[in-house]
Amino acid sequence: MRCFAYGLVLLLLIAPPLAAQTTGDAAAPAAPSPAPAQDTAAELVRLLENDEARAALIARLRQGAAAPAADATAAEPALVRQIAERSRAIAEGAAAGLSSVARTLSEVGSGALNLGRPGLAALGDLALGVALVALGLAVSYLLLRAAVERSRRWLALRAAGRGWVGRTLGLAGGMLFDALAVLLAWGAGYALALQVVGGATGRMGIGQSLLLNAFLMVEAAKLVLRAALSPRQPILRPVPLNDEAAAYWFLWLKRLVSLLGYAFLFAAPVLATTSLAAAEALRVVVMAMALVIAVLLVLQNRAPVRAALTARAAQGRQDMLSRTLSLLGQVWHGLAIFYLVALFAVWLVNPREALSFMVGATAESALAILAGGLVLFLIRRAVHLSVRVPADLAERLPLLEGRLRAFVPRVMQAVRTVVLVCIAALIAQAWGLVDFLGWLASEGGQRVAGSLLSAGLIVVVGIAIYIAVSSWVEYRLNPHYGTAPTPRERTLLSLFRNAFTIALCVLVLMLALAQIGVNIAPLLAGAGVLGLAIGFGAQKLVQDIITGAFIQLENIMNEGDVVAVGGTSGVVERLTIRSVSIRDLSGTLHLIPFSSVDKVSNMMKGFSFHVAEIGVAYRENIDEVKAAMQEAFDQLAQSAHGAGILGPLDMQGLVQFGDSAVVVRARIKTLPGKHWVIGRAYNEIIKQVFDARGIEIPFPHLTLYMGQDKQGAAPPLPVEVTPVRPKARLAPVPGR
Structure with a gap:
């Protein structure tokens, strides 16, 4: 009941077209009849023919023109007055309808209902003729409906497994x-009304004609409901409902219709x-019954419809459509x-x-909702079909499908x-x-x-x-197609992609703002001033960028290289x-800014050397x-590592006298x-x-030298052997 009260107040506030029509209809009965209009015209002629009366009328009109104009708020009814007028119109209409019902019931109860000129006999003849036509309509339509149901079952069997085309057909x-x-049933009823009920005259009564027309329109509405819901043939049902x-x-719905x-x-x-x-x-009673049935249907389906509308939000979707449906x-x-x-x-x-x-x-609102839903459905189907990248293209561009799937939800939103x-808006x-x-x-x-359309196209x-x-860029970086990219190409392409993305974003943003009427000249000037301020305030950042640019121009290192930078x-x-x-x-x-780099050592530039000492x-x-060492190099060249050797062994010979060894150096030139x-x-x-070969590779050890006498003989080394005595064992202490 609280919803009813709020709804009625809202109806009074947001229905100006209805108020205008209601006011017009309310004013229509008050319009003067032709006879009073003629009396008013005669009175006006009489006033204009009389000099005194005409002068008085002119004076009154001048006085009215000289009077101050009415306040604008007085010309238009105040909000309270509008609500009062609309409430009065609704109350008067409802009272008129209810009084009509009460008056009719009282007349029926008192037996004072006047049937007018046809009389009871004419009403009985009318009821008899209508009953005969209704019986003919019912019998013929039931027989035809049985044949139609068999035909629909046959069509459902034929449409099974043939996709949406088969279901549509x-x-x-x-x-x-x-x-x-x-x-056919309407034609049979029409023939029955003319030939049987009409008798020798061959003319049907008004009741029979009304029944036939009502049958045709009601069954046409049921035909649409039967096609939309298809309660007995689920395969032909276009709406997503269970049986x-x-x-x-x-x-x-059939009962209401x-x-x-x-x-x-x-x-x-x-x-x-x-x-x-x-x-x-x-009419009032039937409308009241239909209202009660419709309200009961709404209350019975409150929970299922709510679950259907909030299904998208329950799945975790947070777009505008999901939030709107959830609130609804x-x-x-x-x-x-x-x-x-x-x-x-x-x-x-x-x-x-x-x-x-x-x-x-x-009806227009329903059509707008259906058209919008159809547009969203078609766009979603088209987008899902286009996102599926072919297998060969996905192999060439493995990140394309993921990139499209990242952009499509935003575009769809x-x-x-x-x-x-x-x-x-519709x-x-x-x-x-x-x-x-x-x-x-309008302009x-x-x-x-x-x-807005131009800005949207620019963004797209x-x-x-x-x-x-x-x-x-991804295709050029793919080593399985085309020419394998060099490390420098990989580096430059990655830098180009980053720089191009930033420039494109700035350009698209400026063009879109210019299309919607924003003056971008102050933005460009502000960007210049901001860039200057950043240049003064972030000198390290500027140094990083300048040093990095020169490093890239000199091509001293690329992605995948082994380098020594900043220690x-x-x-x-x-x-x-x-x-x-x-x-x-x-x-x-390690992340090393270029401002801290004073030396770059690349260990993979052109070729490399293994230095064997x-x-x-x-x-x-x-x-x-x-x-x-040459024999070992020959064995190495014949092994699987030989493909990485670029030249013969560079033997450099003995290069150092160490404390306990001499060092022989050789170099092997290899791929980077x-x-x-x-x-x-x-x-x-x-x-x-x-x-x-028995070549000794020395290792750190200590040599004991006893010295020699003048004759070259070494003195004897006295060695005393001391026997090792076993340690005495202590007797165990009892209790321990």
């Missing part, structure tokens, strides 16, 4: 069979031929009941114009927002709240719409350019215009050591970065060859 065929059944829900809604259709198109017009009050009472799911029953009560109240006040306005506005705004246009189409047709509306084109350039050695993983990221041997990632004992023959693995393999082979 089956649905169209079922509607065609239903329409033929209705037309139980489809049967439930078809049953109750039959109740309203036959009451307003047949029963009430027939009663109007005998008693207008009885016809009006019947919480209050939809109150809005529906308010609409039904308002429809009934408007029908009581002005059943001709106001009711037609509400029905038309409702913007499209949903635009469609929802358009739906809201609904407001249908109810007369705003003249959206008129504003759109200002076209300018705003064109600006910018996104497309970004995806195209990023895909091209840190490792593999270059990421290189930007401002800093370099290096991962060392232990796996630690082998220490041997002083007693070894150097030529034999060189031959052993291969000197570590080739050096390890060469050391293993050196150890094996030296062991086979």
Whole structure:
């Protein structure tokens, strides 16, 4: 009841078109009849013919013109007065309808109901003729419906497994069979009314004609319901409902259509031929019954509809459509009941114009919602189909599908927002709240719409350019297609992609703002001043960028190189215009800004050398050591590591006399970065060859020298052997 009260107050505040129509209808009965209009004209002629009366009239008109203009607030009814007038109109209409019902019931109860000229006999003849036509309609339509149901089952079997095309054709065929059944039954009833009931005259009565027309319109409405819900053929059902829900809604909607259709198109017009009050009472009672049934249907389906509307939000979606549907799911029953009560109240006040306005506005709103939903459905289907990248393209551009899937939800959210705004504008246009189409047709509306459309196109084109350039860079960096990129190409392409993305974002933003009417000249000037301020305040950042630019121009290091920068050695993983990221041997990632770099040592530029410095004992023959080192190199060249060797062994000979060894040096020229693995393999082979040849590789040890006398003989070394005595064992202590 609280919802009803709030709804009625809201109806009084937001229905100016209904108020205008209601005011017009309320003023219509007060318009003077032709006879009083003629009396007024004669009185005006008499006043103009009399000089004194004419002078008095002119003076009064001048006095009225000289009077101060009425206040604008007095010209327009105040809000309280508008509410009072609309409340009075609704109350008067409701009171008139209820009084008509009460008067008719009292007349029926007292036996004073006047049936008018036809009389009881004529009413009995009318009822008999109508009953015969109704019986013929019912029998013929039931027989035809049985054939139609078999045809619909056959169409459902044919449509199974044929996709949406087969279901659409089956649905169209079922509607065609239903329409033929209705037309044949209507034709049979028409022939029965003319040939049998009409008798020798061959003319049907008004009641029979009303029944046939009501049958045709009611069954046409049921045909649409049967096609939309298809309670017995689920394969042909276009709406997403299960069998139980489809049967439930078809049953109750069919009852409502039959109740309203036959009451307003047949029963009430027939009663109007005998008693207008009885016809009006019947309409009020039937509308009240339909209102009660509709409210009960809304309350019974409150929870299922809420669950369906909040399903997107329950799945974790947080877009505008999900939030709108979730909010609507919480209050939809109150809005529906308010609409039904308002429809009934408007029908009581002005059943001709106001009711037609509400029905038309409702139909336009429903069409706007259906059209918006269809547009969203088609866009979603098209986007899902386009996001699926072909297998060969996905192999060439492995990141393209992920990039598209990252952009598509944002684009879809913007499209949903635009469609929802358009739906809201069309609904407001249908109810007369705003003249959206008129504003759109005006110069200002076209300018705003064109600006927004241009800005949206600029953003879409910018996104497309970004995806195209990023895909091209990704293709160039793919080593499995085309020419394998060099480290310098990888570095420069990565830097180009970052710089191009920043420049494109700034350009698209400026162009979009310019299209919607924002003056970008102050923004450009402010950006220049801000850049100057940043240049003075962030000198380290400027130094980083300048040093990084020169390092890139000199091509001293690229991604994947092993370098020593700022006291840190490792593999270059990421290189930007401002800093370099290096991962060392232990796996630690170091970020080094270029402002702190004074020297860059690249260990993988062009080629590499493994420097083998082998220490041997002083007693070894150097030529034999060189031959052993050459033999080890020959074995290395014949192994799997030989592909990384670029030249012969560079033997440099003995280079150092150490404390306990002499050092022989040799160099092996290798591919960039291969000197570590080739050096390890060469050391293993050196150890094996030296062991086979008996070449000693000295290691730190101590030699005891006893000295010599003048004759060259060494003095004897006295050695005393002391026997080791076993340690005495202590006797165990009892108790321990």
